[in-house]
Amino acid sequence: MNRILGIELRRSAAAGSVLMLLLAGVIMLYVAPRRWSPGWMPLVMIQREYLVLLWPLSLAVGAWQSRREHRSNVAELFASTARPRAQRMLPTLAALGIAVTCAYLATAAVAVPWIIGTARYLPATAFVVAAVGALAMIAAAWLGLALGRLLPHVVTAPALAVAGIGLLMVLPAAVRHREWLALIFSPMFGMGQYTDYQTVYGRVSAAQAIWLVALAGAGAVLLASDSWRTRVAALLPAILGASLAIMVIPRDDKFVATPIDPVAQEQVCAEGSPRVCVSRVHSGLLPEVVPVARQALAMLAKLPNPPTTAHEDTTTYYPATSPPRQADVVLMQITVDDHGHLTHEADMLREMVAALGANTDGCSGPSPSVPVMRAAGSWLMGREPVTDDSDESAEVNAEAVKLWQGLQNLPEKEAAARVGAVRQAAMACADLDGLLTGRAQ
Amino acid sequence: MRTVSAAETAPTTHPWAVHAEGLRVRAGRHLAVDGLDLALGAGVHGLLGPNGAGKTTLIRALATVVRPAGGRLRLLGEPVDGRADLRRVRRGLGYLPQQFGFYPRFTVREFVEYMAWLKEMPKSMVPGAVQRAIDRVGLTSKANARMKTLSGGMLRRAGIAQAVVNDPEVLLLDEPTVGLDPEQRLDFRELLRDVGLDSCVLVSTHLVEDVVAACSDVVMINEGRLVYQGTPDDLIAQGGTGDAGDSPAERGYSALLRRHRSEAGR
Numbered sequence: 001m002n003r004i005l006g007i008e009l010r011r012s013a014a015a016g017s018v019l020m021l022l023l024a025g026v027i028m029l030y031v032a033p034r035r036w037s038p039g040w041m042p043l044v045m046i047q048r049e050y051l052v053l054l055w056p057l058s059l060a061v062g063a064w065q066s067r068r069e070h071r072s073n074v075a076e077l078f079a080s081t082a083r084p085r086a087q088r089m090l091p092t093l094a095a096l097g098i099a100v101t102c103a104y105l106a107t108a109a110v111a112v113p114w115i116i117g118t119a120r121y122l123p124a125t126a127f128v129v130a131a132v133g134a135l136a137m138i139a140a141a142w143l144g145l146a147l148g149r150l151l152p153h154v155v156t157a158p159a160l161a162v163a164g165i166g167l168l169m170v171l172p173a174a175v176r177h178r179e180w181l182a183l184i185f186s187p188m189f190g191m192g193q194y195t196d197y198q199t200v201y202g203r204v205s206a207a208q209a210i211w212l213v214a215l216a217g218a219g220a221v222l223l224a225s226d227s228w229r230t231r232v233a234a235l236l237p238a239i240l241g242a243s244l245a246i247m248v249i250p251r252d253d254k255f256v257a258t259p260i261d262p263v264a265q266e267q268v269c270a271e272g273s274p275r276v277c278v279s280r281v282h283s284g285l286l287p288e289v290v291p292v293a294r295q296a297l298a299m300l301a302k303l304p305n306p307p308t309t310a311h312e313d314t315t316t317y318y319p320a321t322s323p324p325r326q327a328d329v330v331l332m333q334i335t336v337d338d339h340g341h342l343t344h345e346a347d348m349l350r351e352m353v354a355a356l357g358a359n360t361d362g363c364s365g366p367s368p369s370v371p372v373m374r375a376a377g378s379w380l381m382g383r384e385p386v387t388d389d390s391d392e393s394a395e396v397n398a399e400a401v402k403l404w405q406g407l408q409n410l411p412e413k414e415a416a417a418r419v420g421a422v423r424q425a426a427m428a429c430a431d432l433d434g435l436l437t438g439r440a441q
Numbered sequence: 442m443r444t445v446s447a448a449e450t451a452p453t454t455h456p457w458a459v460h461a462e463g464l465r466v467r468a469g470r471h472l473a474v475d476g477l478d479l480a481l482g483a484g485v486h487g488l489l490g491p492n493g494a495g496k497t498t499l500i501r502a503l504a505t506v507v508r509p510a511g512g513r514l515r516l517l518g519e520p521v522d523g524r525a526d527l528r529r530v531r532r533g534l535g536y537l538p539q540q541f542g543f544y545p546r547f548t549v550r551e552f553v554e555y556m557a558w559l560k561e562m563p564k565s566m567v568p569g570a571v572q573r574a575i576d577r578v579g580l581t582s583k584a585n586a587r588m589k590t591l592s593g594g595m596l597r598r599a600g601i602a603q604a605v606v607n608d609p610e611v612l613l614l615d616e617p618t619v620g621l622d623p624e625q626r627l628d629f630r631e632l633l634r635d636v637g638l639d640s641c642v643l644v645s646t647h648l649v650e651d652v653v654a655a656c657s658d659v660v661m662i663n664e665g666r667l668v669y670q671g672t673p674d675d676l677i678a679q680g681g682t683g684d685a686g687d688s689p690a691e692r693g694y695s696a697l698l699r700r701h702r703s704e705a706g707r
Binding site for chain 1: 501504505506527528529531532534536538540541542543544545546547551554555556558559560561567603
C-alpha cells in the first residue's frame with residue numbers, strides 16, 4: 001500500500017495539483033498582503049476566505065483525477081482482479097488528500113517569513129482555523145473524485161470549479177438571516193477581517209469540522225461504491241454530519257457577527273516610562289510604537305494634568321466595543337503596512353496631539369468645535385494650523401489660525417491653562433467655543 | 442529461489458482449471474456463448490474461431506468480467522456465478538484483454554507493480570515478481586519508461602508482463618500477438634510454453650500458425666459452441682489437399698469449420 005501510494009503521489013494529478021493550488025494561493029495572498037500582515041490569526045482567516053477559489057479548484061482536481069480511469073480504459077482489466085474497488089481507491093484518496101493539504105499548508109508557510117518578525121500573538125485557535133481549512137480542501141478533492149467518477153466527462157472538472165465558486169458566492173445570500181447555516185456549509189463565510197482582533201469561535205470550528213468530515217466521508221463512500229445501493233448509502237454520512245453540525249453550531253447573534261478575541265484586544269505594555277501599551281495582536285510593533293507615543297506624550301506634557309500613558313485604540317464597531325475612557329490615557333490608532341510594520345507614524349503622532357489626549361468617542365450631541373481643537377493642538381505641536389480636509393471651507397482654518405495666533409501672543413502658562421481647559425471640556429463633552437479667547441487672567 | 446507458500450504446494454482438488462458445462466454468456470443482448478462444454482487443464486490451449494465466434498466473450502467470462510447467463514462454470518474448482526465470492530479465484534488469474542487499458546503516466550515497472558497489488562500478491566514477493574515478469578517479456582531495458590512512450594509491440598509485452606506477474610494458474614490472453622514482430626512472436630511462444638508447464642493458458646488468436654507452434658491443445662469454437670478440441674497434429678490431420686489454406690494447419694482449420702457449418706445448416 002505504501003509503495004502504491006508512492007506511485008500515486010508521483011503519477012496521479014497530486015503533484016500537479018500541489019503546484020497549481022500553491023501558486024493560486026500565494027498569488028491571492030500577495031495581491032493584498034495588508035489583509036493578513038497584522039498577525040497570525042488574520043493570516044489563517046484570510047487564507048480561509050481565499051477558499052472561495054481554492055475550494056472549487058480542489059473539487060476540479062478531484063474530478064480531473066477521477067477521469068483517468070475512464071479515459072485509460074482500464075475497467076476491463078481491473079474487473080478481473082481480486083482487490084475490491086474500495087481498497088483500490090484508497091491510495092488515490094490518500095494521494096489527493098495529502099496533495100491538497102500540503103498545498104494549503106505550504107501556502108501559509110510561504111507567508112510565514114513575511115510576518116514572522118512582527119507577528120507575536122499565536123493562539124491555538126489559529127491552528128484550528130487552518131486545520132479546518134485543510135479539511136475543507138480534502139473534502140472538496142474527495143467529493144470531486146466521486147462526482148468525476150459519476151460524470152466522467154472532460155467538462156466535469158471545469159464545470160465543477162465554476163459551480164463551486166457559484167455555490168460559495170450564492171450561499172450567504174440564499175440562507176438570508178440564517179447566517180449560521182452559511183457558517184456551516186461555506187468554509188469561507190465570515191472569514192473576512194474587519195478588525196485585527198477577530199477570531200473564530202471553537203464551537204463554530206467544531207460544527208464546520210463535523211460537516212467537512214462527513215462530506216469527505218460521503219465522497220469516499222461514493223467513490224468506492226460499486227452498486228446503486230452503496231451510492232445511496234453515501235448520503236447517510238452527509239445527512240448525519242449536516243444534522244450534527246446544525247445541532248452544534250451556536251445560533252446566538254453574537255457568535256455569528258464578527259467575533260472578537262478579548263485576549264488579542266488586551267493591552268500589552270512596553271517597559272519604562274511613560275507607559276505605552278498596544279493590543280496583544282500588535283505587541284510585535286511595540287518597539288516601533290514607543291518612540292512615537294513618547295514624543296506625543298512629551299508634547300502633551302505642556303498641559304496641566306497631562307495624560308501619562310498611551311494605549312492603542314481598540315475600538316471595534318461591529319460588535320461595538322471601546323476602551324474605557326480615562327483622563328490620564330491618550331489613545332492611538334495603530335496602522336499596519338503590507339509588511340506588518342507600523343505605518344503613518346506622523347499621522348498617529350498628529351492625531352494623538354490634535355485630540356489633546358481627550359477621548360471624545362461616545363460623546364453625544366454636536367462634535368467638538370474644529371477650529372478650537374485645531375488651534376489648541378497646533379499650539380502643542382508648535383506650528384501653524386493647517387487643514388487636512390480639502391472639502392473644508394477656508395473659513396474654518398482661518399478661524400483656527402486666528403485662535404492659534406491669540407494663543408501664541410499669550411504668556412506660556414496662560415496659553416497652557418486655556419488649552420488644558422479645552423481638553424477638560426472635550427473630555428466632558430462640553431461646548432468648546434470661547435475657551436481660547438477672552439482676556440488674559 | 443523463493444519461499445513457497447503452503448497454498449502453492451497444496452494438492453489441487455480440482456481435475457480441471459477451467460470447467461464449463463452448457464455455458465451461456467451474453468455479449469449485450471446477443472447470446473455469444475451458447476451451450477459450451479469445455480474442460481481445460483494445464484498446458485497451452487489455442488482458442489481458434491472466426492470473427493464473432495464468441496472467443497472474446499468466452500475469455501471475458503473466464504476472466505470473471507462478465508457473469509454467465511446460464512450453465513455451469515467452475516474455475517480452479519470454485520463455482521463462478523452471481524453469488525460467489527470471486528476474490529480467491531481472481532488471485533489465480535492472469536488476463537490480457539483485447540483492448541489493453543493502462544495508465545499512461547505510470548512506468549512499466551509501476552504499472553506491473555500496481556497490477557500485482559490489485560491481484561493481492563503477498564507484499565514481500567511483489568518486487569521480485571515484477572522484475573521477473575518484465576524480464577520474461579524482454580522489457581528489462583524499458584522498465585523505467587512511461588507506458589505512453591512504448592510502441593505497440595512493447596505495450597503488448599507490458600500487457601503480457603502484468604498478466605503473468607502473479608504466476609497465474611489460469612492465464613487468459615485475448616489476441617496477444619497483435620503488434621508483435623516475427624522475432625518477438627518466437628520469444629512469446631517460448632514464454633507460453635514455459636508458463637504452460639504448470640498453468641492453464643488459453644490464447645485466443647487468428648493466427649493458426651501460432652497455435653500449431655506454441656500450443657499443446659487446440660480449442661475451436663463457432664457461433665458460441667465447441668467445434669473441436671484436440672492436439673495440433675490432429676488439427677493438421679483434419680485437412681485435405683482440397684481445403685482452403687496455405688499450410689496444413691490452415692487447411693485443417695478450414696476443413697473443420699466447413700464441416701461444422703454444413704452440419705449446422707442441415
